[in-house]
Amino acid sequence: MSTNKIEIKHLSVDYTERGKRFNALHDVSFGVGAGEFVSVIGASGCGKSTLLSVLEGIYQAADGSVEIDGHALHGTGRERGVVFQHYSLFPWMTTRSNIAFGLKQVRHDINRRERLKIADEFLGKVGLEGFGKKYPSQLSGGMQQRAAIARALAMDTEILLMDEPFSAIDAKNRVNLQELLLSLWEGDSPAKRKTVVFVTHDIDEAILLSDKIVVLTAHPGTVNEIVPVPFARPRKRDELVKTEEYGKFRNRLLSLLYHDVGERIGGEEVII
Amino acid sequence: MTWKKRFLRVTHLLFLILLLVQLLPDRSAKDVHTGALIAFAVGLEAAALIGSFLIKKAESLSLLLDIAGFIFVLLTVWSLATAKFNILNDVLFPAPGKVLAQFAEDREKILINIRSSLGITLQGFLLAAVAAIPLGLFLGWNARLGGAATYISKFFSSIPPIVYIPYGIALLPTFRSVSVFVIFLATFWPVFAGTMSGVMHVDQRIIDSAKVLNVRKPEMLFSVILPAALPQIFLGCNQGLSVSFILLTSAEMIGARDGMGYYVKYYSDFGDYTRTITGLLVIGIVVIAVTFLFNQLQHYLLRWKK
Numbered sequence: 258m259s260t261n262k263i264e265i266k267h268l269s270v271d272y273t274e275r276g277k278r279f280n281a282l283h284d285v286s287f288g289v290g291a292g293e294f295v296s297v298i299g300a301s302g303c304g305k306s307t308l309l310s311v312l313e314g315i316y317q318a319a320d321g322s323v324e325i326d327g328h329a330l331h332g333t334g335r336e337r338g339v340v341f342q343h344y345s346l347f348p349w350m351t352t353r354s355n356i357a358f359g360l361k362q363v364r365h366d367i368n369r370r371e372r373l374k375i376a377d378e379f380l381g382k383v384g385l386e387g388f389g390k391k392y393p394s395q396l397s398g399g400m401q402q403r404a405a406i407a408r409a410l411a412m413d414t415e416i417l418l419m420d421e422p423f424s425a426i427d428a429k430n431r432v433n434l435q436e437l438l439l440s441l442w443e444g445d446s447p448a449k450r451k452t453v454v455f456v457t458h459d460i461d462e463a464i465l466l467s468d469k470i471v472v473l474t475a476h477p478g479t480v481n482e483i484v485p486v487p488f489a490r491p492r493k494r495d496e497l498v499k500t501e502e503y504g505k506f507r508n509r510l511l512s513l514l515y516h517d518v519g520e521r522i523g524g525e526e527v528i529i
Numbered sequence: 530m531t532w533k534k535r536f537l538r539v540t541h542l543l544f545l546i547l548l549l550v551q552l553l554p555d556r557s558a559k560d561v562h563t564g565a566l567i568a569f570a571v572g573l574e575a576a577a578l579i580g581s582f583l584i585k586k587a588e589s590l591s592l593l594l595d596i597a598g599f600i601f602v603l604l605t606v607w608s609l610a611t612a613k614f615n616i617l618n619d620v621l622f623p624a625p626g627k628v629l630a631q632f633a634e635d636r637e638k639i640l641i642n643i644r645s646s647l648g649i650t651l652q653g654f655l656l657a658a659v660a661a662i663p664l665g666l667f668l669g670w671n672a673r674l675g676g677a678a679t680y681i682s683k684f685f686s687s688i689p690p691i692v693y694i695p696y697g698i699a700l701l702p703t704f705r706s707v708s709v710f711v712i713f714l715a716t717f718w719p720v721f722a723g724t725m726s727g728v729m730h731v732d733q734r735i736i737d738s739a740k741v742l743n744v745r746k747p748e749m750l751f752s753v754i755l756p757a758a759l760p761q762i763f764l765g766c767n768q769g770l771s772v773s774f775i776l777l778t779s780a781e782m783i784g785a786r787d788g789m790g791y792y793v794k795y796y797s798d799f800g801d802y803t804r805t806i807t808g809l810l811v812i813g814i815v816v817i818a819v820t821f822l823f824n825q826l827q828h829y830l831l832r833w834k835k
Contacts, residue, residue, distance in 0.1 A: 313737075313740075314740075314741070315740050315741065333740050333742075333743050334743070335743055337741070338741075339738075339741040341734065341737070343734055344735050345738055346738075347735065347738070347739075347753065347756070348735075348834070349757070349759070350833075358742075358752070362742045362744060363743075392832070392833040393833075394834065394835045418741075
């Protein structure tokens, strides 16, 4: 019996593009403990988003398995909440209706008025008080992602899957959103924290947020290394980035990320 | 808006020109009803002035004033070409005042005809929408059938619906039911095709978003796919609506006992061109009014779009 919340075993994923089959992920295995925050990083095309699609249940694995609480994963599930990079929210619903709509899918015991009340409460938590009646198109990208996070949190799923949620946001707002997510997640007591799988290509984002970082290598996507993040919580970005350990740790991740790039270029005897 | 921007508009100058032109002597031997023209122009100018006081949005006010200005210019030219200089044949081209007076005289008859025309259009259009939207949703969502249905709807929508009229007359009991049937067919295919194409082109990211929320099938169709496809559905409805009007008028000219098409056809057969032109103008205004209302509905239902 594994104690992990999510157990990924020998996962391989193929995808077809213009009639050709590609091996997007090959023999990927790692576990995510209950209440653990795990980031998956890798260069573009390494299959990190494909991996998350499998966890979401909208993409089928060719081989291997994913288990949640020891049960094999089949399709989407109510124990998983998802935040995408784009279109997490439905553009024709106001932000509070979006949250209420998400709640409706997981909780049948409460009526619409109660759902909207919860929606407003969570909009407040992500700093969007008073924006409940706005449509997504009337909000900035950063505010849309806040609302998407509010919906995922309001649904109160045990697992949170986040697919590059802050990648399309400008640098300043991205930092704000990272800190918001960090404070909301760390705000729960360790026993009640959500299990998070967070896909990103931003190393600093991964270090700030995660307990553990899974570094993927591309073509096909395989696990290069699984690196525990050694920094104590609660974390403060300003203090953390100034330390020497942070710089060293960041360099180590960078070399893991680009090690295969160098190897491939070297293999072709190209001199930079 | 400043006082100047609000009230110093070219429309008011055009109104004054129209009035001044009326001081010229009439050359036409026929009765030109200059009084009716002036009454109408004053009424329109009054509406423009009231609008200038009340309307807050600069674009809306400009729209109103531009339309009023256009009507003043049209009436001025029309009046010059008919009543004042008698350039056009005064049997075929009545003076504007005469048409306006005719409209006032026939208003009850016209109202009955408008009601009949609108009733038929609405009935055919609504029946088509009620049938086409759910069917398009279902077939568009069903990937395998959707491909075939696209070509089938292309085939049927390429047939001019007017060819159905003889079949309608042969099969259906009343002229009214024939008209409803033809408008139904004319509207059904564009709305159906629009709905299907809307459903088939819903952004995959939106569908994924709904899937990970574990949305159940009926809710997926009506709370996610339907609103996502709504812009395209409206495109189809707009197309259907404009075809409906053209068809209805043509159909009424063939065999109806009332309706605006009948009004125009009936009086042109008698050589009553004043009533013919009155009828044509009324048809135009009704089409504009219905289009405006429909656009308002569309604007409201798609208010979430940028």
